[in-house]
Amino acid sequence: xxxxxxxxxxxxxxxxxxxxxxxxxxxxxxxxxxxxxxxxxxxxxxxxxxxxxxxxxxxxxxxxxxxxxxxxxxxxxxxxxxxxxxxxxxxxxxxxxxxxxxxxxxxxxxxxxxxxxxxxxxxxxxxxxxxxxxxxxxxxxxxxxxxxxxxxxxxxxxxxxxxxxxxxxxxxxxxxxxxxxxxxxxxxxxxxxxxxxxxxxxxxxxxxxxxxxxxxxxxxxxxxxxxxxxxxxxxxxxxxxxxxxxxxxxxxxxxxxxxxxxxxxxxxxxxxxxxxxxxxxxxxxxxxxxxxxxxxxxxxxxxxxxxxxxxxxxxxxxxxxxxxxxxxxxxxxxxxxxxxxxxxxxxxxxxxxxxxxxxxxxxxxxxxxxxxxxxxx
Numbered sequence: 001x002x003x004x005x006x007x008x009x010x011x012x013x014x015x016x017x018x019x020x021x022x023x024x025x026x027x028x029x030x031x032x033x034x035x036x037x038x039x040x041x042x043x044x045x046x047x048x049x050x051x052x053x054x055x056x057x058x059x060x061x062x063x064x065x066x067x068x069x070x071x072x073x074x075x076x077x078x079x080x081x082x083x084x085x086x087x088x089x090x091x092x093x094x095x096x097x098x099x100x101x102x103x104x105x106x107x108x109x110x111x112x113x114x115x116x117x118x119x120x121x122x123x124x125x126x127x128x129x130x131x132x133x134x135x136x137x138x139x140x141x142x143x144x145x146x147x148x149x150x151x152x153x154x155x156x157x158x159x160x161x162x163x164x165x166x167x168x169x170x171x172x173x174x175x176x177x178x179x180x181x182x183x184x185x186x187x188x189x190x191x192x193x194x195x196x197x198x199x200x201x202x203x204x205x206x207x208x209x210x211x212x213x214x215x216x217x218x219x220x221x222x223x224x225x226x227x228x229x230x231x232x233x234x235x236x237x238x239x240x241x242x243x244x245x246x247x248x249x250x251x252x253x254x255x256x257x258x259x260x261x262x263x264x265x266x267x268x269x270x271x272x273x274x275x276x277x278x279x280x281x282x283x284x285x286x287x288x289x290x291x292x293x294x295x296x297x298x299x300x301x302x303x304x305x306x307x308x309x310x311x312x313x314x315x316x317x318x319x320x321x322x323x324x325x326x327x328x329x330x331x332x333x334x335x336x337x338x339x340x341x342x343x344x345x346x347x348x349x350x351x352x353x354x355x356x357x358x359x360x361x362x363x364x365x366x367x368x369x370x371x372x373x374x375x376x377x
Contacts, residue, residue, distance in 0.1 A: 056117045060091050064126045078132035082364050082376065088123070091116055097377065098134075137363040139375065140166045144286040146368035148174055148375055150355055152213045159372055161288055163279070163354060170229040171220075171356045175288075195330030195344030199314050200270050202329075203227070203297055207236045210353040217377045218357055225352035226276035226296030226317065234275060241270045244301060269314050269330075272301045276317050279354075280324065294319045295349035300326060310334045318349055 067087045071079045081098035088095045092110040102108050106124040142148070146162045160174035198205075206224040214222040223232035235241040276298040282288075296317040303312045311333030318325045328345045335341075357375065365374035 053117065053119065057112075057119050057121060060112055060116050060119070060121065061125050064088070064091055068127055075132070079127075080132040080134045082134060084127065084131065088126075092121075134362075134364075137373075139172055139357060139359060139361045139363060142166070142172060142363075142368070142373070144282075145288060147177065147366070147372035148368065149366075149372045150174060150357070150375065151215055151218055153215045158213070160355070163282060163286070163288065164229065166359070172359070173229060173354050173356050175225060175354045176352060192330055192332075192342035192344050195314075196269060198347065199299065199316070199329045202295075202299070202316060203235050204237075206295060206297055206351055207233065209351045213353050214355070218361065218375060219355040220358060221356045222353045223356075224297045225294055225319070225354050226279050226298055227354075228275045228278055229354070230278070235270070235273070239270075241273055241299070244269050244271050269301075270299060272299050274298060276324075280319070283319075289321070294352040295327070296324070302326075308335065315345075316347075316349075319352075 064087055067090070068079055068084070071083050071087070075083075081101055085095055085098045085101065088110065091112055093113055095110060096108075105128050106122065108123040109120050110123060112119045112121060142162050142165055144162050144165050148160050148162065149157045150160045152158055159177045161177050162172065163175045164170045164173040166172050203224075207227070210222040210224050221232070223229070228234055276296045279296075296319055298317045300315055300317060301312065302315075304310070311331055313328050313331045315326050315328040318327045327347055327349065329347055330345065331343045333341055333343070358377075361375045361377060363373045364376050366372050
């Protein structure tokens with residue numbers, strides 16, 4: 001009898017373990033089914049994510065369509081390719097130029113900008129109609145003093161004025177408008193050698209800085225205001241200026257002797273020049289107001305013997321609101337108290353690029369007076 005009871009107890013324990021295992025298996029199956037329902041291809045979470053993405057995509061499409069309708073409403077129901085591309089640029093990356101739009105927009109898929117989720121959208125979902133034929137104003141019709149927008153290589157708009165029109169032998173050249181100080185340039189060097197190098201290499205420094213704003217989609221070249229428009233690289237790559245060797249006659253004969261003995265003057269500092277005259281005459285002729293301080297691409301040299309002080313100054317011309325001024329860069333002088341000495345000034349000014357724009361650019365917006373012309377390749 002006792003033996004039967006022990007067998008029965010073992011059976012009861014065995015049944016309990018089997019039931020537990022079965023229960024765990026059932027729970028695992030249910031958990032798997034639940035997870036699949038949540039995260040599978042047709043799961044609740046996946047469907048929610050898809051719905052959210054579809055909503056964002058639909059919003060972009062509707063916003064773009066609204067923009068298109070806004071253009072069409074004020075244009076007899078029509079839109080041109082430039083206007084369409086401009087709208088696409090608000091929402092998508094790597095938008096093609098208007099000239100590169102395919103005739104069949106069903107073949108064009110673009111990716112939305114990051115703020116719109118980086119989603120691919122077929123452009124035919126936004127618009128798949130026809131475009132109005134564009135009649136462009138020619139850049140050859142630009143007049144001196146017209147306002148235009150120029151895009152630098154970072155795609156920033158710089159408002160400019162036409163300095164030379166197509167009738168000039170220099171081509172169509174534009175210069176940044178009032179207040180557009182593009183690059184501040186300065187020297188704060190108490191040592192004469194620093195001023196000497198700055199003075200000698202200034203034209204190259206200005207030229208190189210102007211190249212940083214050259215967008216070859218819009219312009220063929222860039223130079224600094226005050227360089228000769230017919231020969232803008234004068235003394236930039238080769239030593240066209242030469243070195244100043246003029247002999248100075250002064251009551252202090254030892255001044256000239258000291259400069260020669262110390263080899264700090266003759267054949268060391270470059271000659272003065274008048275490269276700025278062509279641009280300056282054009283600015284005055286066209287009545288173009290370029291206010292602010294601009295460094296011009298020309299050097300000057302001044303010698304003065306006042307009795308108490310004898311000095312030679314080397315500097316650069318600057319264009320101010322009221323005309324040409326001078327900026328000293330370095331100087332050598334003699335005084336009875338100090339004897340011979342050298343000095344370098346603090347220099348402040350701005351680079352002012354002049355762009356020669358391409359003849360095949362199109363004008364799509366603006367009137368050149370109240371609203372700058374918009375140039376596009």
